[in-house]
Amino acid sequence: MAGAALLGAHFFLAAFSQAPLSPAKIRLHGLISSYLEPYFTQNWSLFAPNPTKDDEGIIARAKCSDGSVTDFYDVTGPLIKETQEDRFFPSRTVRLVSNGINQLNDSDDLLLRLRQKEEEKNSEDSTTKDEKHKRVIPLTPYEKSQHEDAERSLSRFSLTQMHDVCPGGTGPTAVQARMYIKTLPPWSQRKNPEAKSKVDLYDLPWKKAVDLQ
Amino acid sequence: MRIKEAIDAAASRPIAALGVSGTRALLGFVGLMYYVSHYSDRNYLFGPGPDSVLPHHLFIEEIKEKGSFSLYAWSTSQVWFEAVFHLGLLAALAVTFGVGGRMVLAAHGVLLWSLYERQSAFLDGGDNLAQLVIPMLLLTDCYRHFSFSSGLAQRVTRRLPEGLRCLGVPLHNLGVAAIAVQMCLVYVVSGLYKVQGEVWQDGTALFYIMRVPEFELPGWSSLVYHNDVVVFLGTYSTTLFLVYFPMGILVPRLRPWTAAASIAFHVSIGVFMGLTAFALTMIACDLIFLSSALARARETVRSIGARWAQKHPADVATGTEGETPESDRTIDAPVPQTAS
Numbered sequence: 413m414a415g416a417a418l419l420g421a422h423f424f425l426a427a428f429s430q431a432p433l434s435p436a437k438i439r440l441h442g443l444i445s446s447y448l449e450p451y452f453t454q455n456w457s458l459f460a461p462n463p464t465k466d467d468e469g470i471i472a473r474a475k476c477s478d479g480s481v482t483d484f485y486d487v488t489g490p491l492i493k494e495t496q497e498d499r500f501f502p503s504r505t506v507r508l509v510s511n512g513i514n515q516l517n518d519s520d521d522l523l524l525r526l527r528q529k530e531e532e533k534n535s536e537d538s539t540t541k542d543e544k545h546k547r548v549i550p551l552t553p554y555e556k557s558q559h560e561d562a563e564r565s566l567s568r569f570s571l572t573q574m575h576d577v578c579p580g581g582t583g584p585t586a587v588q589a590r591m592y593i594k595t596l597p598p599w600s601q602r603k604n605p606e607a608k609s610k611v612d613l614y615d616l617p618w619k620k621a622v623d624l625q
Numbered sequence: 626m627r628i629k630e631a632i633d634a635a636a637s638r639p640i641a642a643l644g645v646s647g648t649r650a651l652l653g654f655v656g657l658m659y660y661v662s663h664y665s666d667r668n669y670l671f672g673p674g675p676d677s678v679l680p681h682h683l684f685i686e687e688i689k690e691k692g693s694f695s696l697y698a699w700s701t702s703q704v705w706f707e708a709v710f711h712l713g714l715l716a717a718l719a720v721t722f723g724v725g726g727r728m729v730l731a732a733h734g735v736l737l738w739s740l741y742e743r744q745s746a747f748l749d750g751g752d753n754l755a756q757l758v759i760p761m762l763l764l765t766d767c768y769r770h771f772s773f774s775s776g777l778a779q780r781v782t783r784r785l786p787e788g789l790r791c792l793g794v795p796l797h798n799l800g801v802a803a804i805a806v807q808m809c810l811v812y813v814v815s816g817l818y819k820v821q822g823e824v825w826q827d828g829t830a831l832f833y834i835m836r837v838p839e840f841e842l843p844g845w846s847s848l849v850y851h852n853d854v855v856v857f858l859g860t861y862s863t864t865l866f867l868v869y870f871p872m873g874i875l876v877p878r879l880r881p882w883t884a885a886a887s888i889a890f891h892v893s894i895g896v897f898m899g900l901t902a903f904a905l906t907m908i909a910c911d912l913i914f915l916s917s918a919l920a921r922a923r924e925t926v927r928s929i930g931a932r933w934a935q936k937h938p939a940d941v942a943t944g945t946e947g948e949t950p951e952s953d954r955t956i957d958a959p960v961p962q963t964a965s
Contacts, residue, residue: 456814461822511746
């Protein structure tokens with residue numbers, strides 16, 4: 413009986429941690445996460461509510477010790493090919509990229525919702541139209557550090573994949589990763605052979621190899 | 626009277642012992658394959674050396690920030706790393722084949738958690754579930770089937786005082802119940818979040834997800850996502866199945882069908898999306914709902930084996946154990962309490 417009661421309490425907290433954002437959840441966040449983290453942490457919003465739709469990845473170029481800059485090297489491509497060719501426990505290395513890309517804009521639910529509200533208000537209000545892209549809520553220290561960590565890990569990963577791109581076999585001295593987001597044609601265009609994907613690029617800053625160690 | 630009977634049954638009759646043994650074996654196998662599939666890259670992915678993709682000092686920072694724990698954080702020595710990694714591999718192997726009992730399962734849990742924490746970017750829902758379910762499995766008698774017994778466990782149990790020993794069955798049932806509730810939580814939450822998503826409502830989610838190169842099976846996925854009817858039915862049946870999963874397993878009649886549907890669903894995720902470990906982890910946990918079906922399947926296999934053995938008496942391996950009939954029903958007719 414005691415066991416069943418403990419079990420009930422445990423799953424009540426676990427279920428509550430998975431509930432949508434609510435005032436009660438914000439209030440009790442500290443209490444709940446201090447019990448669940450790190451060993452009982454869970455997240456079951458698998459491919460939901462909005463699943464990944466786009467082809468995302470990185471390409472990267474390197475600076476060599478003689479000062480020359482290499483062409484862009486496809487970092488994600490070979491890994492995806494490897495995963496696609498192996499259906500029996502494929503290597504998870506490709507996740508270092510997809511995880512890093514997600515981490516670039518990592519935030520928490522509350523901030524995401526506040527930003528979304530701000531954006532809606534801005535687009536309704538025509539007088540602020542030219543300032544629409546001005547970020548109203550500045551990035552929090554947590555978001556900044558997540559972004560910097562992600563930049564570093566993506567750059568570092570690219571560097572480890574590009575050991576031999578420089579002439580003379582010396583390792584690159586710096587690396588720059590470029591993230592691409594290829595938005596594939598939507599459902600409505602699925603039968604249109606002319607439909608094109610839209611590619612957005614986002615350049616990460618140059619990172620020195622020594623700083624990435 | 627019903628309640629008293631239910632409590633009696635919960636205290637005296639282990640439920641789903643066969644299923645939970647299957648869960649333990651399959652989870653062990655998935656853990657083993659985590660080691661095996663990254664074996665040749667282990668230094669690059671998890672190692673303490675300078676060629677590691679996540680330098681050891683950053684890993685230590687991460688662990689501290691989370692307030693977590695990992696055996697790999699204890700030392701930067703290459704020897705320590707190799708020792709922990711190979712020990713982990715052996716523990717996973719032992720859990721798969723049912724060697725060593727629950728002590729080894731506990732060790733496997735700690736070692737696997739340590740490896741998960743070393744490269745947390747690798748983790749998905751399957752690993753999350755495995756990490757939660759292994760402690761629950763420790764409560765259960767998950768070595769009753771599919772295992773080699775050294776006899777040590779039995780000797781230890783015999784020495785235990787009576788009062789402690791008779792806690793075995795209630796604890797087992799508690800562990801099984803915990804896994805069942807956990808599975809319901811996983812499926813219902815993931816179902817309810819899907820219901821809120823635009824593409825899930827439109828019935829086009831399958832189309833979008835299966836096109837993402839990371840989750841695509843070239844040549845085959847397009848056959849699915851170019852078929853409008855399959856996309857619609859697949860998307861809607863996914864959410865319906867997930868949301869109604871608890872109902873499906875609470876009704877004993879529906880239970881094996883629900884579990885079978887879940888297994889079919891996860892087999893297709895494994896094949897089409899390349900998420901082998903995730904799919905097999907989910908399937909492993911679904912096995913607890915299939916205990917009686919598994920028992921029946923095993924009986925069939927045995928009788929076929931026996932018939933075959935009668936025809937070929939030369940090479941018989943006699944190995945029929947005396948088994949109690951399997952049941953995954955919580956509430957059955959009250960049984961007279963024996964030996965407690």
